[in-house]
Amino acid sequence: MRRLWIAAPGVLAFAVLTASMCVKIRAQVPSPATPPAPAPAAQVAAKPPADAFKDDVHAKAGLTCESCHGAKKADGGYATLARTAIAPLCAKCHADAAYMRKFAPQVRVDQFAQYQTSVHGKQMAKGETRVATCSDCHQSHGIVPVRDTRSPVAPAHVATTCAKCHADPVRMNPFNRSPDIFSEWSQSVHAEALLKRGDNSAPTCSTCHGSHGATPPGAESVANVCAQCHVREAELFKKSKKADLFASMGQGDCLVCHSNHHIEPPKSSWIGLDDKALCATCHDEKMPGAAVIKNVRKGFDDLQGRMAEATEVLDRAETAGMLVEDGKLALHNATEAHVRMRVLVHTFASPPFDEVLKEGLTSADLANSTGVGAMAELQYRRRGLAVATLVILGFLATLFIKIRKLPA
Amino acid sequence: MKSWLRERLPVAEVEAAIAHKTVPQHRYSVWYYLGGMTLFFFLVQVATGILLLLYYRPSSGEAYDSVQFIMTRVPFGWLVRSIHSWSANLMVGAAFAHMFTVIFMKAYRRPREVTWLSGVLLLFLALGFGFTGYLLPWNELSYFATRVGTDIAGVVPYVGDFMIRFLRGGPDISGATLTRFYGFHVAVLPAITTALLALHLLMVQYHGMSVPPSIEARAAREKKPVPTMPFAPHFALRDLFGWTIALALLAGLAAYLPWELGHKADPFASAPAGIQPEWYFLWTFQALKYMPAHILGIEGELVAIGVMTLGALGLVFLPFLDRNTSRSRAIVSWAAVAALAFMTLMTVLALTGGQS
Numbered sequence: 001m002r003r004l005w006i007a008a009p010g011v012l013a014f015a016v017l018t019a020s021m022c023v024k025i026r027a028q029v030p031s032p033a034t035p036p037a038p039a040p041a042a043q044v045a046a047k048p049p050a051d052a053f054k055d056d057v058h059a060k061a062g063l064t065c066e067s068c069h070g071a072k073k074a075d076g077g078y079a080t081l082a083r084t085a086i087a088p089l090c091a092k093c094h095a096d097a098a099y100m101r102k103f104a105p106q107v108r109v110d111q112f113a114q115y116q117t118s119v120h121g122k123q124m125a126k127g128e129t130r131v132a133t134c135s136d137c138h139q140s141h142g143i144v145p146v147r148d149t150r151s152p153v154a155p156a157h158v159a160t161t162c163a164k165c166h167a168d169p170v171r172m173n174p175f176n177r178s179p180d181i182f183s184e185w186s187q188s189v190h191a192e193a194l195l196k197r198g199d200n201s202a203p204t205c206s207t208c209h210g211s212h213g214a215t216p217p218g219a220e221s222v223a224n225v226c227a228q229c230h231v232r233e234a235e236l237f238k239k240s241k242k243a244d245l246f247a248s249m250g251q252g253d254c255l256v257c258h259s260n261h262h263i264e265p266p267k268s269s270w271i272g273l274d275d276k277a278l279c280a281t282c283h284d285e286k287m288p289g290a291a292v293i294k295n296v297r298k299g300f301d302d303l304q305g306r307m308a309e310a311t312e313v314l315d316r317a318e319t320a321g322m323l324v325e326d327g328k329l330a331l332h333n334a335t336e337a338h339v340r341m342r343v344l345v346h347t348f349a350s351p352p353f354d355e356v357l358k359e360g361l362t363s364a365d366l367a368n369s370t371g372v373g374a375m376a377e378l379q380y381r382r383r384g385l386a387v388a389t390l391v392i393l394g395f396l397a398t399l400f401i402k403i404r405k406l407p408a
Numbered sequence: 409m410k411s412w413l414r415e416r417l418p419v420a421e422v423e424a425a426i427a428h429k430t431v432p433q434h435r436y437s438v439w440y441y442l443g444g445m446t447l448f449f450f451l452v453q454v455a456t457g458i459l460l461l462l463y464y465r466p467s468s469g470e471a472y473d474s475v476q477f478i479m480t481r482v483p484f485g486w487l488v489r490s491i492h493s494w495s496a497n498l499m500v501g502a503a504f505a506h507m508f509t510v511i512f513m514k515a516y517r518r519p520r521e522v523t524w525l526s527g528v529l530l531l532f533l534a535l536g537f538g539f540t541g542y543l544l545p546w547n548e549l550s551y552f553a554t555r556v557g558t559d560i561a562g563v564v565p566y567v568g569d570f571m572i573r574f575l576r577g578g579p580d581i582s583g584a585t586l587t588r589f590y591g592f593h594v595a596v597l598p599a600i601t602t603a604l605l606a607l608h609l610l611m612v613q614y615h616g617m618s619v620p621p622s623i624e625a626r627a628a629r630e631k632k633p634v635p636t637m638p639f640a641p642h643f644a645l646r647d648l649f650g651w652t653i654a655l656a657l658l659a660g661l662a663a664y665l666p667w668e669l670g671h672k673a674d675p676f677a678s679a680p681a682g683i684q685p686e687w688y689f690l691w692t693f694q695a696l697k698y699m700p701a702h703i704l705g706i707e708g709e710l711v712a713i714g715v716m717t718l719g720a721l722g723l724v725f726l727p728f729l730d731r732n733t734s735r736s737r738a739i740v741s742w743a744a745v746a747a748l749a750f751m752t753l754m755t756v757l758a759l760t761g762g763q764s
Contacts (some may be wrong), residue, residue, distance in 0.1 A: 321666035323480045381487075385663035392656045399649045406642055 052142035061103055083129040088117055090134045114213035121213075130171065132214075137161050152213070155200040159185060162205045184262035203229065219252035226254045236346040268300035268343055295350050299341065299357040306364035307334050313371030319379050327370030334363035427483045429639035431616070434623045439509040440643075441650040443612070446506050447653045449499035450605070452658065453537075456492040457594070468583035472672040479669060486666060491658055493667035498658065500538055500688045503531045511726070511744045514737055515618035521727040523611040528724050533601045538686050540593040546586060547578035551673030552683045554589075555581045563709045581675070591639035621737065631691070636713070684758065689756035692716060719747070 047115030053059050058067070068089060081089065093099055100107050101198035115121040115134075123131040137153050144151045152161040163182035165171045172179040185191055185205070193202035208225045209215060217225045223243075227234030237243055237253060246253050252260075257270065257278050270278040271293060273285055279293050312325045337360030344353045413419050463482055465474040478485035508528065510516055516524035543554045558581070561571040571675065577584030619627075619634050627634045637643055685693055695716075699708035722729065729737050 321668065323476065323486075323669065325476065325480065381663050385659055386661055389656060392652055393657070396649065396652050396656075399645055399652065403642070403645050403649065406645070 033406050047142065052139070056141055056143050057145055058143060082122060082128065083133055086133045086135055087112060087121070087124065111212040114210065117215070118210070118213045130163060136165075146395040153206075155202075155204055156194060156198075157213075158206050159191070159194075181261050187323060188261060188263040189265045190263060201229075219250055219255075220247070222255055222260075223253035230254075232343050233346045236344065240346065240348045242348050266345075268297060268304065271297045271300065271345065272301075280365075289348070292348065292350050296345060296353055299353060300338075303334065303338055303341070303357060303360045303364060305360060306368060307331065307338065308384040310334070310364050310367035310371060313368060317371050317374035317378065322374040322378055324370055324374050327367045327374070329368035330363045330370060334360045334367060337363060412694045426640050427638075429613075429616075430636035431639055431643040432619045432623070433637045434619070436509075436513055436623070438619055439513065440617055441647055442502055442506040442509055444647045445650050445654050446499060446502040447605075447609075448654050449495045449502055453492065453499060454489050454598075456495065459488045460492055461594060463702055465491075466544070466587050468546060468586050468673075471544060471586060472669075475545045475669060484659060487662055490662035490667045494661045494665075495513050496538055496541060496657055497687070498654070500534050500686075502654075503534050504688070507531055508744060508748060510618075513618065513620040514732075514740070515620075516727045517618070517621075517730065517732050518727070520611070520615050520618055523608060523615060523725050525724065526608040526611065528726075530601065530604050530608060531737040532720075533597055533604065535688065537593060537601075539686065540589040540597065542686055543581075543589045544593065545588060545669060546673050547670035548673050548677070548680055549670050549683060551581060551675070552586070552679045553685045555679075556683060556693075557685055557689070558585075558710070560713065563707065583650075687755065687759075690758040691751040694754040694758035695750075732747070 023126065030122060050065075053065070065073075065078055066080060068081065073079060095109050095112045097109045100109050117124065120131040122134070139152060146153050148154065151157065153171070159182060166177070167178040167182040186195075190203045193199040194204055202308050206214070206215060207228070223234050223237060234254075243253065246256060258264075258266075269276060273280050273283060273290060273293060277297075283289055283293060310331050314324050314331060315326050317327075337356050340356045341353060341360065347353065410419075431437070460478065463474055463478045463485070465471060475489065478489050481487075482488075493630050510524070510527065539554075539557065542550045544550075558572055558575045561575060562568040564571060573579065575585070575588070576582070577588045623634055684690060695711055696712050699712045701708050703711045726740070
């Protein structure tokens, strides 16, 4: 009992320590709904301006406080820049090609011109100082190049930087803008590629809206924006009947099926005439195109079904120790055909789709037959082993009898 | 035919020797069969190894693909490769078991010192076969495990760097290492093993089976000779019984648990998680993990390697260290029990992920 009393404070301390560690750990793990952690640049900005400026790209280029703020005031401090004056001040150097070439020969000098065409720039020109200017995105005293991963405008941080204003209802409501865009994008296939897989080529806000010239792309240019990456899909779409049809309806091409910010991975269930299908939004059984829709959906279902069968039998064979490399290669070819079929959906026609479907089905069948063959081979081996074991056991029994019969 | 052979070869002498050869029969006789079983696994290795040689290509670009070819395209290639891999492991297991029974039965004592020496060296050679053969399929696991294994040699002062370069044929594991290991595996080690094995078997035949001191003492007390059985056919048939069980075990393992090939080694990829050497090296691998960074100012790994080298030397010279008194025999038995317990514990810890 006495030992228990001695141990109690230790146990209590351990419990408190563990609990506090758990709280700390929980605090560090963002919940799915929580936006990603703010850019490390925010920490740079939290430093006093003079300290933050030490790490600033401008300081390294030889600029000083006076370069932007002018001479010191009588009280020893510097004048604060008016928000409307920031972009023109930055442009004094950043729009001067001859000057900028000295520091970086290939640096662009059109940022201010772009900014003036942006919604931010136009509003600022009208004297609306609540909109973004250079320092809101790049920081004011701790500016690092965009290629520096600490930069708030490095690919992985762009969305978080935009979200500082665009996810804030207080800031967005006066402009009749939705504050949900960031959370919608965060659940998209693009955010997953950029933030989870670390693919810096995946789209973030500036990829579609532009950075300095940030503006929502109009319905007429959406297809061009998506075509920056989805080249083949856009090419097929523009040649299809849908391109003119959507244009005449004033619909933003790609957005009709894929939406804008919350872009999900495509599913074959989108295609069809049932209630859950996207096509059913405009099409029904009686309309032209119903046969194509059904054919495309059936094609996807058939291929996916056969790929699932092949995957299952190949997995079983592999788990049993069989080598099924040929089957895996065929399955890979089927998967590739499946990807190409998804692209060919943008023709909204059967013929090119059917050709690739045929290739996919042939590959899936080959994968399946390889797996089935491997399982048959496994059974053959096991039967062979059973026979061999019986022979060996028979030999052992004979030996045993022979040994027992030997004279002592 | 028989008379033709008798005229030219010492058939009659061999027949007479076999007819007169006897084997002691007592409560520990069952352990005599482990040596024969190890020999059986070695013969399986030779046979399957020759078959694998027909298709295997010892270059970093072709090794993996050639093993894959053996396993998928060559008729019964999967069985041959799987038996070779399983038999290698069972051979090392049987050799270790044989060694420990020899220690416990004190079969190394005078006049069998040469038998013991050749046996211990054969065990080291078996480990060498395992280490060099592990790399030959050129898969991810073997590549990185060999890198870790050869790194250990680098800890040895003065000659560590030379040893690494000698083993690897360069600063890192490469195609040069593979051809080197292949050369050791199929030429150097088999040549030395054949010579030592011949010596070992000759010595076993020359001195006969050793009788444990306790059995000898009991026979002396009772003033009766130790019972024996004829080598042929009594012992030979029992040996054959053991070999057949070993064959059944091999066939079952090869068919139901085919040896995996894994993924092809990529020297530029990062090391995969869970790299481990073969099970018989696991205890050293785990023991090195538990070593502190420094002991009395000396690098921990170096101390561990020093202790293991002393252990190996102690093993080699065991017949000369044991003065054959009841006290020294007891010390040897307890040291063997402690070593066996330590090796088992370390292996279990490694397999269950202790300090991984």
